[in-house]
Structures are given as C-alpha cells and as structure tokens.
Amino acid sequence: MKRAGTAVITAAAALALAHPSSATAATTTAWTVPTCNRVVGDGAVTFTTDEGANLAGTSGTLKPVSYTHGLVALGAGNTLLATRNSELQRSTDAGCSWTHAATLGSESARLTAGTGTRAFAWEPNGGYLARVDGTTVTRLTAPVAAVVGLGTDPVDPAHVRLAGGDGRLYDSRNAGATWTVTGTPAFPEGTGVYSVTFDPTDPDHAVAGAMVRGGAVTTDGGATWTASTGLSSGPANLFGTAVSPADPSVVYGIGVDLAEAVPGSGNEGRHLFRSADGGRTFAKILDDTAEHKLTNSTLLAPSPSDPNVLHFEYGTYFMGYGTDLFRLDAGTGVITKTHNAFDGVSAIAFNPVRPSVMYLGVEEVGTPS
Incomplete structure (x- = not known):
C-alpha cells in the first residue's frame, strides 16, 4: 500500500491503516506528514524519512539517564504520545513539537493506542496501568500483579484486553474500570x-x-x-x-x-x-x-x-557504540542497516498517512550529569 503521493489523510483513513475495521470509530481530523526539519522538545523523540539514514534534529538534547519506552500514533489527527521515564509527552502536529502532558506512576511504561485520543499506559511485568484520554490520565487497577501485554479493540473504544504474568487474559468492557478473567x-x-x-x-x-x-x-x-x-x-x-x-x-x-x-x-x-x-x-x-x-x-x-x-534495532552505550537500525525484507532476504549516535531506540511508531516516516523514541544512558 503506497501512500508516497498523499499529503493529507483523514483520521478515519489513518486509523483504518492500523485497524482496517475501525474507520467509523475515528474523528474527522486530518493526519499530515511532519512539515518541520527540527523537532521542538527535550530530544526524547525524533523522526526519519529514510529509515534511519538521517534523523530530524531536536531543539533539546536528551540527558542521561533517559528511556523512551512508549510511543504511539493515535487515531486523532497528527496526535502522538510518548513516555520518557515517568513523563507522558504529547504532540498534536505530527511530531514536530512535544509538550509535557502528565507524570505517570511508572518509570518504564509502554503505550497501546486505542481509538481517537485514547491510549493505555502499562508497565511490563509490573502492575502499573492507566488510561489516557486526551490530556487526562486515569489510574486503573490491574487485575494481576504483573502485566505482560495489552490490546485494544478497533471497533469498541471501551473494550480492552490485558495479559497477565499468570498466562491468562483479562477482559474489560468499560475501558479498564473492571476486569473479568477469560x-x-x-x-x-x-x-x-x-x-x-x-x-x-x-x-x-x-x-x-x-x-x-x-x-x-x-x-x-x-x-x-x-x-x-x-x-x-x-x-x-x-x-x-x-x-x-x-x-x-x-x-x-x-x-x-x-x-x-x-x-x-x-x-x-x-x-x-x-x-x-x-x-x-x-x-x-x-x-x-x-x-x-x-x-x-x-x-x-x-x-x-x-x-x-x-x-x-541494536543499541548500546558501551564504548559509545550507538544504535543500528535494520530493515529486513523477508521476501527477498535483503537487510539494510543505518547507524546513529543514540544509546538505543526503544520505541518505533509510523506516520499513518506515510508509513515511510518513522518516529523513534530514543534513549541516552551514559553517565548521568
């Protein structure tokens, strides 16, 4: 599915790219490609249009120790969320600028996109769980001590499914307020x-x-x-x-x-x-x-x-190695590699209108300043 010649797409179509059966659940706001050459923010998220050969510069320099574990593009037009350490960050201009949205109760939360402006933040092998609606974060009670996965329903914003470290799945029909083991x-x-x-x-x-x-x-x-x-x-x-x-x-x-x-x-x-x-x-x-x-x-x-x-990817701070980004085509067996100076890339999201635009959540370990 090539979108290279398309500059604007409705959020309904953008969501359908990731969730083909959910076009009716989206808003009518439009997604676009980034129009900036530099990302305004603390440096936790950048983007690339050439699979990592070149990364957009950032106005801020990421300071150690920083991990960007969560990064999602939402159904709402031009809206992304990211988690850097315990901070939730938000962009509403296709990743060109990022602002503080909330402080989370986890230093390593991942993000799973829902529909519209909704997402869920959860801590792998931990009990932290929260729902994000726009800029509002609602802490939820996980049904297990260890969460190892979370999935959303593209046709029902209130339906969410969680996986526990006990090997079971848990189901919620009220956006995570209550859970039933399945x-x-x-x-x-x-x-x-x-x-x-x-x-x-x-x-x-x-x-x-x-x-x-x-x-x-x-x-x-x-x-x-x-x-x-x-x-x-x-x-x-x-x-x-x-x-x-x-x-x-x-x-x-x-x-x-x-x-x-x-x-x-x-x-x-x-x-x-x-x-x-x-x-x-x-x-x-x-x-x-x-x-x-x-x-x-x-x-x-x-x-x-x-x-x-x-x-x-493969990245490490050891001896200042940096990060390799790989692209594997399983059909041809061809692998290409690009390199950057970050200590790691810990999250990747794709622009819904043009998937060749990749957003990268980066990390800086090194020695804390």
Missing part, C-alpha cells in the same frame, strides 16, 4: 511468561512467549491456546513477538532455541523468527551475528504497509 492459561501453571502480543486488528488473536515452553497462540480471546512449533527441536525461549498490522497472519518473534544454546555455539541459539500462519508455526529467518546483533529485548517493528518488512 479462558484458560496459555501455558501450564508456574511457566514464566515473557510477553503476550495482541493483533492490532483483532484482540481475540494474541501470541504468547514463555520460558522453555516457547510460544502459544489464541484466536478466540484466550478460550483455547495452541502451542507454537518451529522454534526448536526441543525447548525454546520466546521473548517477544510482533503481529504485522499489514497482515495479521504474519508474526515476528525473537527467541532462543535452547537445543542450540550450548557453550561455544556462537549465536547461543538466538534467532529472529517469522510465522505466516498467525503464530502457530515459526521458521528461523535470521541468526544472531556480529553484523546483525540480536538480544533478548530486541525491538520488533513490522511495517504497517508491507508484511514482509520488519524494522529492528
């Missing part, structure tokens, strides 16, 4: 669950990753789960997954084949995986190498317009 656990009791990723077009479809037991997928909202195959001939760790917004049958994952993870194995069994059947069956598509470094927490950002394209 279905059965994804894994046997006592299994360490790393993450649960929800399909942005359908909250009934989710992929779970766990310690030793690998992955599991549900397409009925957690009523039943099917164990994923293809991760290993034996046990596997599946740390994180990402469902393609362009085609929900495509799922990417980062994990370790524990049958390969023996001393001296080089990549220690760490691979990038891809599924073409919604997470039921995975295949290895990239090994951890010195050229294409993978970690347990590698950020996976599938293209919203091409299910074959995945963006991922």
Whole structure:
C-alpha cells in the first residue's frame, strides 16, 4: 500500500491503516506528514524519512539517564504520545513539537493506542496501568500483579484486553474500570511468561512467549491456546513477538532455541523468527551475528504497509557504540542497516498517512550529569 503521493489523510483513513475495521470509530481530523526539519522538545523523540539514514534534529538534547519506552500514533489527527521515564509527552502536529502532558506512576511504561485520543499506559511485568484520554490520565487497577501485554479493540473504544504474568487474559468492557478473567492459561501453571502480543486488528488473536515452553497462540480471546512449533527441536525461549498490522497472519518473534544454546555455539541459539500462519508455526529467518546483533529485548517493528518488512534495532552505550537500525525484507532476504549516535531506540511508531516516516523514541544512558 503506497501512500508516497498523499499529503493529507483523514483520521478515519489513518486509523483504518492500523485497524482496517475501525474507520467509523475515528474523528474527522486530518493526519499530515511532519512539515518541520527540527523537532521542538527535550530530544526524547525524533523522526526519519529514510529509515534511519538521517534523523530530524531536536531543539533539546536528551540527558542521561533517559528511556523512551512508549510511543504511539493515535487515531486523532497528527496526535502522538510518548513516555520518557515517568513523563507522558504529547504532540498534536505530527511530531514536530512535544509538550509535557502528565507524570505517570511508572518509570518504564509502554503505550497501546486505542481509538481517537485514547491510549493505555502499562508497565511490563509490573502492575502499573492507566488510561489516557486526551490530556487526562486515569489510574486503573490491574487485575494481576504483573502485566505482560495489552490490546485494544478497533471497533469498541471501551473494550480492552490485558495479559497477565499468570498466562491468562483479562477482559474489560468499560475501558479498564473492571476486569473479568477469560479462558484458560496459555501455558501450564508456574511457566514464566515473557510477553503476550495482541493483533492490532483483532484482540481475540494474541501470541504468547514463555520460558522453555516457547510460544502459544489464541484466536478466540484466550478460550483455547495452541502451542507454537518451529522454534526448536526441543525447548525454546520466546521473548517477544510482533503481529504485522499489514497482515495479521504474519508474526515476528525473537527467541532462543535452547537445543542450540550450548557453550561455544556462537549465536547461543538466538534467532529472529517469522510465522505466516498467525503464530502457530515459526521458521528461523535470521541468526544472531556480529553484523546483525540480536538480544533478548530486541525491538520488533513490522511495517504497517508491507508484511514482509520488519524494522529492528541494536543499541548500546558501551564504548559509545550507538544504535543500528535494520530493515529486513523477508521476501527477498535483503537487510539494510543505518547507524546513529543514540544509546538505543526503544520505541518505533509510523506516520499513518506515510508509513515511510518513522518516529523513534530514543534513549541516552551514559553517565548521568
């Protein structure tokens, strides 16, 4: 889906890009591409129009220690949210300027977009949970001590689904005010669950990753789960997954084949995986190498317009290395790499009118000043 010649798109169409069935839930405000060359803000968010070869400058310089864990483009026109440490920031001009919106009760909150101006902030493996409506933040009570994933419903703004570290899904029909446990656990009791990723077009479809037991997928909202195959001939760790917004049958994952993870194995069994059947069956598509470094927490950002394209990163402050941004085309096997001086890129969002515009939430670790 090419949008390069389009300058303006209604929010209804923008939301439909990420949530094809939700065009009627959006406002009529328009999304545009950024019209600035420099981002006004503290430096937590920048953008690139050439997949990382060049980054827009910022008026402020990010100071250590700063992590931008959450970053989403919303259905409301030109509106984005970001979390830097405990601060919630907001942009209403397609990412050209950012202002303080609120202080959150978490230093590492992620964001999941809802419809319109709504989003949810949640802390991985923690209990922090909040709803964001415009500039209003409402603290919510999580039904579990550890949240490992959260998904929203593109056709019902009040419907939200949460995944707990106990391997179960929890459902809310009142925007997170109350919760009901649903279905059965994804894994046997006592299994360490790393993450649960929800399909942005359908909250009934989710992929779970766990310690030793690998992955599991549900397409009925957690009523039943099917164990994923293809991760290993034996046990596997599946740390994180990402469902393609362009085609929900495509799922990417980062994990370790524990049958390969023996001393001296080089990549220690760490691979990038891809599924073409919604997470039921995975295949290895990239090994951890010195050229294409993978970690347990590698950020996976599938293209919203091409299910074959995945963006991922490797960054570290050690010896001033900086960050590599990768673009992998699973159809051709071609990988390209760009580099920047930030200590990491911890969040990626795409401009809804032109997905080639990527917003980057960056981090600066170094030594605190």
